[in-house]
Amino acid sequence: MNPPPKIPKKILVAVDESNSSKRALVYVAEMIGGRKDINVLVLHIINEPEEDFFPKAGEREKWLSAEKEKTDSMLSGYRALLIENGVDPECIAVLSKVRSCPSIGDCILNEMESSASRTVVVGRKGVSKKEELLFGSVSNRIIHHAKDCTIWVVA
Amino acid sequence: MEERFSLNSIKDLAARWFPRLPPIGTIHYDTTDFFRIGYGDALVLGKKAYYVRHNAKEGRFGLDDEEKFWVKRSIDLDDGSLKIVKLEFREKFQAHIGDFSFDCFRSPKKEARLLNLVSGHANFMHGYSVKDPAGNTVRVIDYIYGKTLHSHILSLQVGHEDFYHTLFPDIFKNFLECVEAVAFLHEHHEKHGDIRRDHIIIDRESGRYRWIDFDFNYLHRENIYSYDLFGLGNIFMYIVGMGDVLLNDLRKKNPSALDSLREDDLNIVFNNRVANLEKIFPYVSPSINRILMHFSKGAEVFYDNTSQMVNDLNEAYHGL
Numbered sequence: 001m002n003p004p005p006k007i008p009k010k011i012l013v014a015v016d017e018s019n020s021s022k023r024a025l026v027y028v029a030e031m032i033g034g035r036k037d038i039n040v041l042v043l044h045i046i047n048e049p050e051e052d053f054f055p056k057a058g059e060r061e062k063w064l065s066a067e068k069e070k071t072d073s074m075l076s077g078y079r080a081l082l083i084e085n086g087v088d089p090e091c092i093a094v095l096s097k098v099r100s101c102p103s104i105g106d107c108i109l110n111e112m113e114s115s116a117s118r119t120v121v122v123g124r125k126g127v128s129k130k131e132e133l134l135f136g137s138v139s140n141r142i143i144h145h146a147k148d149c150t151i152w153v154v155a
Numbered sequence: 156m157e158e159r160f161s162l163n164s165i166k167d168l169a170a171r172w173f174p175r176l177p178p179i180g181t182i183h184y185d186t187t188d189f190f191r192i193g194y195g196d197a198l199v200l201g202k203k204a205y206y207v208r209h210n211a212k213e214g215r216f217g218l219d220d221e222e223k224f225w226v227k228r229s230i231d232l233d234d235g236s237l238k239i240v241k242l243e244f245r246e247k248f249q250a251h252i253g254d255f256s257f258d259c260f261r262s263p264k265k266e267a268r269l270l271n272l273v274s275g276h277a278n279f280m281h282g283y284s285v286k287d288p289a290g291n292t293v294r295v296i297d298y299i300y301g302k303t304l305h306s307h308i309l310s311l312q313v314g315h316e317d318f319y320h321t322l323f324p325d326i327f328k329n330f331l332e333c334v335e336a337v338a339f340l341h342e343h344h345e346k347h348g349d350i351r352r353d354h355i356i357i358d359r360e361s362g363r364y365r366w367i368d369f370d371f372n373y374l375h376r377e378n379i380y381s382y383d384l385f386g387l388g389n390i391f392m393y394i395v396g397m398g399d400v401l402l403n404d405l406r407k408k409n410p411s412a413l414d415s416l417r418e419d420d421l422n423i424v425f426n427n428r429v430a431n432l433e434k435i436f437p438y439v440s441p442s443i444n445r446i447l448m449h450f451s452k453g454a455e456v457f458y459d460n461t462s463q464m465v466n467d468l469n470e471a472y473h474g475l
Binding site for chain 1: 253255264265372375376379380381382384385423424450454457459
């Protein structure tokens with residue numbers, strides 16, 4: 001009897017425009033090298049402001065379209081960065097999701113589940129304690145709330 | 156659909172509530188140009204008419220009162236009660252907290268939504284929202300008679316130790332209700348947005364502490380609720396200290412207390428305030444002080460959500 005086909009492992013790298021995201025991507029590329037049995041999913045969450053943020057009809061669509069354009073360009077840059085650092089282009093997928101997130105960390109963990117990834121990688125921006133108190137920290141949130149998965153935090 | 160009122164019908168309604176009929180100015184249906192709506196005018200919102208007294212003013216922590224042209228103190232001509240009528244005013248601005256700034260905006264929609272959500276909740280202001288013919292979201296809010304928590308604490312004329320053993324437990328109990336009320340908002344994925352000690356009014360009639368002003372909103376980063384939590388921590392520090400315990404004041408009044416203070420004992424954002432109040436007032440219970448230390452420079456772990464803070468406050472309150 002033939003062994004069951006191997007399902008490629010999937011690593012989700014949650015990114016934004018920060019340098020720490022670039023460091024996380026380069027780290028992942030170095031770790032997996034040219035292996036074809038590991039897929040990399042590069043995810044960016046577009047955190048949609050509450051409806052109140054857009055006083056007039058049409059402004060939300062305008063805002064979203066500008067954000068999507070910015071995100072597409074960022075993600076294609078990140079794709080190139082992974083290839084440049086040795087990741088097989090066929091193993092890379094990029095994804096942007098528009099979400100209303102009370103917590104961005106929680107949204108990333110939800111995406112982890114729905115994409116069946118078992119490893120989440122995030123960059124650590126090194127926010128100060130003060131900043132963390134006022135605004136929260138994505139990497140800390142993920143560390144504290146993740147279940148049944150592995151988290152890599154690249155500082 | 157709004158009712159149409161004649162000048163005479165407004166006069167008839169007003170005559171029931173004023174011993175001497177005041178002059179009646181313009182009757183406004185469209186509230187877009189709120190600068191044109193002034194003393195003596197009538198506002199017709201939905202099926203009801205209101206007589207405008209004057210613009211509300213808001214002072215903050217000893218600063219001069221700022222006139223809010225979009226907020227009209229008015230008389231409900233149906234029952235003679237005092238209302239705060241908030242007309243639609245939108246602004247976006249950068250708020251600054253310590254070294255940080257973030258994008259804020261005033262949101263009539265959010266306040267309207269919250270008024271619905273907290274209807275009947277004893278720890279919030281009450282009112283309703285209505286659209287004027289131009290589509291503006293107007294909020295009509297029941298006036299709460301009473302002092303702000305800020306003024307109440309400032310007005311106390313007792314020493315701290317007396318305060319802590321006699322007045323503080325009751326204030327603590329009421330504040331705990333306020334924190335539970337904010338947890339209620341968070342459970343419904345809403346935030347207060349502008350948690351300040353002068354945004355709690357002590358209702359003279361019921362004695363309950365009630366949150367006011369929900370029209371403040373901001374673009375959050377990781378956690379939508381962190382900023383509310385930070386506000387709650389500051390208010391608690393203010394209550395326990397019977398006012399802000401400032402380094403400058405200690406230098407003048409209690410210089411020996413400064414010797415024991417370390418950087419880690421200060422408020423994480425307002426570095427001139429002491430968070431570790433047990434060092435100043437040794438009778439402050441350790442469980443209360445532990446809560447305060449979550450908002451100190453030395454904190455390693457912050458509250459993730461309001462329920463965690465409620466749990467700690469409950470435990471500390473019952474341990475008094």
